[in-house]
Amino acid sequence: MMRWLTLYLRSRSVPAALATVITATAALWWLGTTIDDPRIHDTLALLAVLTGVAATAPGLAGADPDLDRTAAIAWPPRRATHLILAGAIITSLVTLTHTGPVLRNVTGLVGLIALGVATIGASRAVLLPVIWTVFALRFAPPLGAPPTGPGYQVLLTWMVQPGHTTPATVTAVLLGLAGTITYSVHGPGNRW
């Protein structure tokens, strides 16, 4: 079992991803210690989460999606477990070093990347969370303050809203669910 797990983890380049996430989180934590503005700390936490999620993407597809698809094991629960474990690791790492609505952002962004892997393939999947976050960062300090209305702007900028914003949390959870289900059932999409 242990051996199987090790091989699986290596086939999905988990060690490299983990090293990347730890390094990036540490670097962002260090950056946070040099900045007094507490509002910027949430932004740094979001960037740490984004790094973690980006590092997860290559591992969500094996070297050959078609080969994986033909393997005679039950993929859906395995894929869901993979996502949830990745999310848990990112959450715990970032929570250790940063503050802010980490769990919400991990949920939504992991869902987004899973959606991306299932639709546009693992190598491009990172575009989805990155572009959305880049867009939302316009509203995060130091560039701005997250909108409190109108409603659609709150939804569009869910990852930079304060932690207690219910619509933002709902959006993140919906994205998380949609991503997990799509990816678990459909598996990684093909290159195009």
Add this chain to the structure above:
Amino acid sequence: MTARILRIELRRSTAPWVAVLVVALGVALFYLTTSRDGWWISLAVQERSMLLLLWPLALGAGAWQGSRERRERIEELICVTPLPRWRRVLPTAVAMAIGAVAGYLGMFGAGTGRTLPYATYFSIGTVPVVAVGAVSMITAVWLGLAAGSRFPSTLTPPLLGVAAVAVQVGVLGVSGAGETSRIGLLLPTLFGPADSSMEFVIPTARTNLSQVVWLAAVAATGLVLFAAASRRGRLTAIVPAVIGVAVALPLQPGSADVYEPDRNAIGRVCTPDPPLVCVPRAHERALSSLRDPARQALAMLSAKLPNAPTSVVEEYRQPRRSDPRTVLVQPLRVSAGEFTYLPQDIIWYLLDGAGTRPCDNLGLVTKEQADRYLTARQVAAAWLLGHLPANPPGLAPLSPATEPALQTLRGLPAGEQRARVAALREAELTCQPGDRLEILTGPNGPR
């Protein structure tokens, strides 16, 4: 022949995607956010501020493109071709630069929809602001190409992008978004002055020059890194960056000289007929939304006071001594060709202190002194208006002490009331020391 290859790269590389992505994101950012519109210079600076996000995106796109040979497993085929590496990668680099610049200019073009209807002049100082941004986009994609070809991993583009955002947020967090520190001037972003509205100023030549030298030098470093085939070649890449620092740092302006007033923007534009209402040229479109409230305020002043002012002038740089015949106004907020206040708010603001500017030489130390000063000025305004503002005014928020003080003033005989408000106006015009509320409601009245 290379032109044909360039055309292929323009179509098949990441270049067109960079352009489309930047324009799309730019349109979303321009049109989904509420921003101040109406001047070419503020459009250009807004776009430069968005480089905080677009620059890392271009960096990541460059890295993605830079790892193409490894990703598509074509290295085996290419390593036995005779064409030197630098000539092979040059079309890629040029195509990416064209894509990034096209995206940046396209984004500026997309923003014209919110500028063209309101702009009445074009400051030539806008051009270098856009140009420096475009150069910085080339810097981003070329640095990305270098990084992507050195570290051809799927993780490189997102990591680079996040790192670039983090570094910029870090610099801004340390120095503050409004301040322009030396290190902040090395970033591609520009945020406008902290103490003035963007429409009245332009970056100085030194600002633009130091930035473009530095960014072009880093771009050259990226290109050499990307194109060099050998270790020695890559080592020489440090040279342009070092030269860039050596030239750019001495060129950098002091923090007071990052921006200078834009002559086009601060010239005076007035109504053709008296009573005169004037605005800086930057606010020309908004003159019509100031004219009526301004004239109403002038009418109220002349109806109740002797030697009343006869014109209203909004001015960017104001003389120290006030002209008694003019109500001077500090630059107010304008967006999309209108003052962003209700007419009654503007009237209230113009009547504040009986049509005078607050004095800054009174040495008001305690909060109580400051409150009494504000109250006195508001009592004069309310007396001229005839009543307290119905709704909380958007300009010059109402002090709670105003209402009782107004009652005290009104308890005096009519002639006395007028004399006391006129005395307050006189004191404010000359900025002589003394307690203003005492003038209006004190037992002795004006000396």
Add this chain to the structure above:
Amino acid sequence: MVRAVGAVETAPTTHPWVIQAEGLRVRAGRRMAVDGLDLTMGTGVHGVLGPNGAGKTTLVRSLATVLRPAEGTLTLLGQTVTGHLDLRELRRQIGYLPQEFGFYRRFTVREFVEYLAWLKEMPRRQMPGAVQRAIDRVGLTDRADDRMKTLSGGMVRRAGIAQAIVNDPRILLLDEPTAGLDPGQRLDFRALLRDLGTDTCVLVCTHLVEDVVAACTDVLLMDEGRLVFRGVPADLEAAGGERNGGDSPAERGYSAILRQHRDSAR
């Protein structure tokens, strides 16, 4: 530089062989995959056979100047490949289809072949014509403007052959060119090989004995980094008997020679 050009341009009169190897040893990773090979090749189609791990791909990669020889001498078009040789002139004369053929998926077939022609420093005027001719010769004319990623496996292989022959190379190295081709395409490909072999030194690595017999003028059999047999296709067919495994005379000859070599080595 001028001398180098002269040597290549006047090649037929100054050197007897297009490819000449003496005691060639080439490393693949830590293993010596080509281990003492003496070889001379002229114009014609040379088929290299051998079991997995025989060193065929390593040989081709060293001939393509991807790998440098660890020992021995390798002379291509009269020039000895050493660490000091400027390979640029030589590489213009080489066409190479690697075993793992990577390509730019977003390029069209024409763009991709044109790109490779550019990398091979073809004269500008000849390029459009040469690209079209290469595409025609591999039978991809009607797919020339389709993206590479829309091609089937066999078509990708043919596009690979097209890029290898686009510069009219003097040395053409094809590593498993027929993988993924359907029977009809293989027949066309054999005809193409025979055609190319009239003025080019073509080296084809393959596992398909039939292709070698049908299209090659010369058969080489490698095992464990060494050359164990060389002859015309008829020699290969003659070497086998009824006792050897295989469904055709050539296959039986192939197994017989390998068996014989391995027995004697033991």
